[in-house]
Amino acid sequence: MYWVLHVDLDQFIAAVELLRHPELAGRPVVVGGHGDPTRRGVVATASYAAREFGVHSGMPLRTAVRRCPDAVFLPADNPAYEAASEGVMAVLRGFGPTDGAVVEVMGWDEAFVGATTDDPEGLARRIREEVPEQTQLTCCVGIGDNLLRAKIATEFAKPPARDDGGAGAVGTGTFSLTAQNWDVVMGDRPTRALWGIGAKTAAKLAERGLHTVRELANGEPAALAADLGPSLGPWYVQLGRGLSRVQVRGEPWLARSRGREETFAADLTDWADVRAAAADLARKVAADVVAEGRPAARVGVKVRFAPFTTRTRSATLAEPTSDAATIEATVLDVLDRFTRRRPVRLVGVRAEFVTTDE
DNA sequence: TCTGGGGTCCTAGGACCC
DNA sequence: TCTGGGGTCCTAGGACCC
Structure with a gap:
């Protein structure tokens, strides 16, 4: 077996x-x-x-x-x-x-x-x-x-x-x-014990009267689909029943994206410093993209403003590229689309590769 | 408890096309 | 012309995991 x-x-x-x-x-x-x-x-x-x-x-x-x-x-x-x-x-x-x-x-x-x-x-x-x-x-x-x-x-x-x-x-x-022992071991435990259900989802399920793994297992997939999403809702019921992928995949893992981010020792108040930090991260990410040997199709920028408000902006590149100058310039364009509100706590840059949908 | 860094996947709304 | 319905892409955000 x-x-x-x-x-x-x-x-x-x-x-x-x-x-x-x-x-x-x-x-x-x-x-x-x-x-x-x-x-x-x-x-x-x-x-x-x-x-x-x-x-x-x-x-x-x-x-x-x-x-x-x-x-x-x-x-x-x-x-x-x-x-x-x-x-x-x-x-x-x-x-x-x-x-x-x-x-x-x-x-x-x-x-x-x-x-x-x-x-x-x-x-x-x-x-x-x-x-x-x-x-x-x-x-x-x-x-x-x-x-x-x-x-x-x-x-x-x-x-x-x-x-x-x-x-x-x-x-x-x-x-x-x-x-054989799924229900006896897991049935009475909180849904949070399931791999894929975190605090937020457990709270949403609890609002619907689903507190334990057994209650979730007996949930109605269609009802949860309407409430929690067409794909996630039914998936949660499957988790409650202990069902998931059976076959282990041995193929080497291919990254979908590569990113770098930095939380500053002290918040940045000068936008020029934010741009310099983003440019620096963009160059590092570009080097990671080159190392990956596959071009980036899209870049995203993340900014966390004080005290802890996070915003993201992204752009699809005109064509997939590994060129550092193009990646850096696009990152700076995207960065300048942010509304400057508060001092900046964190800046992140991420490159997404062409999706290789099998 | 003043809250890192690296990722993945899903959702929903709008644009745009036929 | 007052208004359908489907498909796909783009984008922002959320949730989760290690």
């Missing part, structure tokens, strides 16, 4: 940093931003010791340092995490020849592995042995009969979070979720 395994590396960023800084073991470590908690930035990862103080990812660094003044603050080192991640993905791909496994990467610290096997638990065990042996990084594995169930299964495989009150988490490193 075909099985989907979801591999999730434990504390990935913190683990990579600890490999480089073994002397920090056991200490509260906070990774994120420029590693300076007096500057703007948020926590990418907090070590378990830092979490004891209530520090968690997404929290502003300024808040983190207030909660845990003794923490070690490290800057995010994306190239290092990319390299470590690639090492893990190579190990996973190593199961291809022997197990017919296919790997679909979902970011630095996650991947789906699809394989036809009678012993998914055995494959999960071998992955949990081989990855640390080759990379010194540990992982949990969720087993499912599709991608959604495998992904959610991993939540139950992880060690229970301190603040989740042991809400059914078993934390043995592996967990299996299929059509």
Whole structure:
């Protein structure tokens, strides 16, 4: 039978940093931003010791340092995490020849592995042995009969979070979720527990009386289509039922867009500075486009005004191009279409590639 | 809690064409 | 001429995820 395994590396960023800084073991470590908690930035990862103080990812660094003044603050080192991640993905791909496994990467610290096997638990065990042996990084594995169930299964495989009150988490490193146990495991949980339902959607569903996964599963797709969108509405019901794509895609991922953005240490009040920042980002994005080897079809600019109002403007290029001067000039044209309202907190530039609709 | 950076996909309205 | 209906592209914004 075909099985989907979801591999999730434990504390990935913190683990990579600890490999480089073994002397920090056991200490509260906070990774994120420029590693300076007096500057703007948020926590990418907090070590378990830092979490004891209530520090968690997404929290502003300024808040983190207030909660845990003794923490070690490290800057995010994306190239290092990319390299470590690639090492893990190579190990996973190593199961291809022997197990017919296919790997679909979902970011630095996650991947789906699809394989036809009678012993998914055995494959999960071998992955949990081989990855640390080759990379010194540990992982949990969720087993499912599709991608959604495998992904959610991993939540139950992880060690229970301190603040989740042991809400059914078993934390043995592996967990299996299929059509057989979907309702008993997930039925009473809030819809927010589903991969793809966030706070906003959960609130909208709750307004319609759909609070739990079971209630959502029994929802009426047509009614939700009218309320929440022709495609999203029915999809949410499918999520409630635990249904999703079954086949793991092994083809290399092709980026749809490449972008860069920057939050300034202090808000920019002079539009000339905003233009200079946008031009700088445009040149970097153009270099990324060239590196990608595919021309950009469209460019977009994002401006976040103080205190936190975000606006976007975009333009389709006369023809797809990788030319830096054209991209930069178009970005500046688009930028000048913004209404200048407040000091500028952030500027972002994004290039979209020609859509390769299969 | 004064809220990063890198992405993906969906929606809805208007333009424009036949 | 007072007004249909479908299709597609463009654009801005929203929601979500890692």
